Amino acid sequence: MYWPFSNFHTNAMSLLKKDKQRIAIADYLSRDLPYTLSPDDVFLTVGCIQAIEVTLMVLACPGANILLPRPCFPSYGALASSNNLKVRYFDLIPEKGWEVDIEGVEALADENTVAMVVINPGNPCGSVYTHQHLKKIAETARKLGILAVADEVYHHLSFGTNPFVPMGVFGSIVPVITLGSISKRWLVPGWRLGWLVTSDPNGILQKSKVISPSQSLNSSKQREELFTLIML
Numbered sequence: 001m002y003w004p005f006s007n008f009h010t011n012a013m014s015l016l017k018k019d020k021q022r023i024a025i026a027d028y029l030s031r032d033l034p035y036t037l038s039p040d041d042v043f044l045t046v047g048c049i050q051a052i053e054v055t056l057m058v059l060a061c062p063g064a065n066i067l068l069p070r071p072c073f074p075s076y077g078a079l080a081s082s083n084n085l086k087v088r089y090f091d092l093i094p095e096k097g098w099e100v101d102i103e104g105v106e107a108l109a110d111e112n113t114v115a116m117v118v119i120n121p122g123n124p125c126g127s128v129y130t131h132q133h134l135k136k137i138a139e140t141a142r143k144l145g146i147l148a149v150a151d152e153v154y155h156h157l158s159f160g161t162n163p164f165v166p167m168g169v170f171g172s173i174v175p176v177i178t179l180g181s182i183s184k185r186w187l188v189p190g191w192r193l194g195w196l197v198t199s200d201p202n203g204i205l206q207k208s209k210v211i212s213p214s215q216s217l218n219s220s221k222q223r224e225e226l227f228t229l230i231m232l
């Protein structure tokens, strides 16, 4: 006999389990932030790679471009292209510990730029940015009216003297989309648990409906609203 609710118990249990994971991730990431993340800020993904893919897909509205570091983890360029999201590269400066060329970012951005990506700790350069440099990046993104996408898959795997500072610390300057997973820090690359977290204590992404499940940043009107909210 066909019984449509035969999987009800299993599905309910797996939803509860997912809620537990989101609560655990929100708690864990909040330890390093000046505010508390809610489990609703956390979206589970299949490793960090799917978090990257979803982010680029959501940002890929017609004509949009994204700013990527050079050198960069190569999947960003490939996934942006496969989602028809145009890519512009800003330089990382070797003489300055692979810091972002802020002036280069300002010169590259235009009204179709939706976000800039920061990989910290960096792959492939191994750099760990200071609090001061990350703040400067956040201020630049705010000035340009774009999102900061922070790939922190190597969070806390920092070598050298700089401690790891999450970009979400500057979430009140500019909304940050934090991408991560358990694969690197816990040395479990085969356990495909990742996350996409909105580090946005002012709720700008919600107000501009960027994170509404049924919508993406896919109209110039939404982009305009987001821009206005970031600039407020």
Ligand SMILES: Cc1ncc(COP(=O)(O)O)c(C=O)c1O
Residues within 6 Å of the ligand: 046, 047, 048, 049, 050, 073, 119, 123, 151, 153, 180, 181, 182, 183, 184, 189, 194
């Ligand atoms: C910078 C960066 N982001 C994301 C990923 C993908 O991480 P995951 O293995 O969790 O999918 C990698 C993997 O090497 C990486 O180096």
